[in-house]
Amino acid sequence: MKGICLILASLLLATLAKAEYFYGLNYGINQDSCPTLEDVKKDLTALKPYTNRIRIFSLSVCNQAELALQATQELGMQLYLGMWVDRPDTFDNEMKALDNIASKYGFSNVDAIIVGSEVLYRNDTDSASLANYIKKVKDTIGPKGVKVTTADVYYELPPDVVQELDFVMMNAFPYWEGVSVQDGASTLMNHYDHVVTIAQGKPVKISETGWPSAGDNFGDAVPSPENQKTYLAAVLCEAKKRNIDILWFSAKDEPYRSGVEAHWGILNANNTLKSNIPLSTLQNPC
Structure with missing residues (x-):
């Protein structure tokens, strides 16, 4: 009986490991307390049952x-590499980092x-x-x-920018528009x-x-x-x-942020799935 239980448990874990309930998750870090490679791998291991793809900023x-390249490649995950661009010198720093990882x-x-x-x-800049x-x-x-x-x-994607993109990405938060969750x-x-309609025929992702x-x-x-689940x-x-x-x-709650900004994750800060988001909802959201 013990052997059968172990086999069933292994099959369940394997099923969860292959599950991709989310196309991808946005993964943020506390910039005032930089994570180690092991920290990132621990987080991504906790996220992998729910997605095989993350985005960094x-x-x-x-x-x-x-850190993200090493962790995702070791764990067999996909990655969107985000570049933070708010000033010319910031872009220069990001380009140096891009050159560095591209060479390694x-x-x-x-x-x-x-x-x-x-x-x-x-x-932060013009189009x-x-x-x-x-x-x-x-x-x-x-x-x-x-x-x-x-x-x-979604309303800040001018034609000169769209023209340069391989595909279009848009952000939209009905919460920040003051929309009720029923209309979200x-x-x-x-x-x-x-x-x-403005993507010039290019694919659009959210x-x-x-x-x-x-x-x-x-x-x-x-x-x-309840509204997060809805x-x-x-x-x-x-x-x-x-x-x-x-x-x-986002991927997980970020308690180092203030107010509502701390509470957008599907996981709690300790890497456990929130109790308001049962697997049954992820498996069959319709």
Whole structure:
């Protein structure tokens, strides 16, 4: 009997290990307490039952590029390498980090380089400068066959930037629009449909969306464990029906952030799946 139980347990773990309930998860770090390689591998091992793909937001800060490449390649996971772009000197630092990893690692598991996260939304630069940053990255990484894109809010994707992208990534958070959770998924899909019309025929992926499990209300948007589950299930269901790739925000709660920003994860800070998100919901969101 003990042997049978062990076999069944092994089969269950194997099934979970192969599960990809999420196309991908956004993975952030505490920049004031940089993780080690073992820290990153521990986090990604906890995430692997739910996805086989993560996205990071910077190459140079805390040496994230090398840590993420080593960890994902050891664990057999895919990776979006994000470049943090808020000033010219920041871009220069990110380019140095990109040159460094390009000379040391294979990029076989890298889905794309994401040049900037909501750069235009924050008014950190203009569209012409962002398009030029993207061109420089493509010149560096293009010979390795790696795609290049950016990630910005659904209404900040001007034609000169879209023209330079291999595919389009859009962020949309109905919570931050003050939309009720009941209207959240339909609002997201409306934004997605809009971006498809301006994507110049290029594929469109959702680079960030999610709902917090705690924090302050924002208009009609109420953060709670139940509402997080409701939004997650509705969005995953629509993504499944429409074959849309979504990088969920976020992988795990980040208690080093303040207020509502700390509560967007599907995992608790200790790497356990939140109790409001049962496997049954992930397995069958519709």
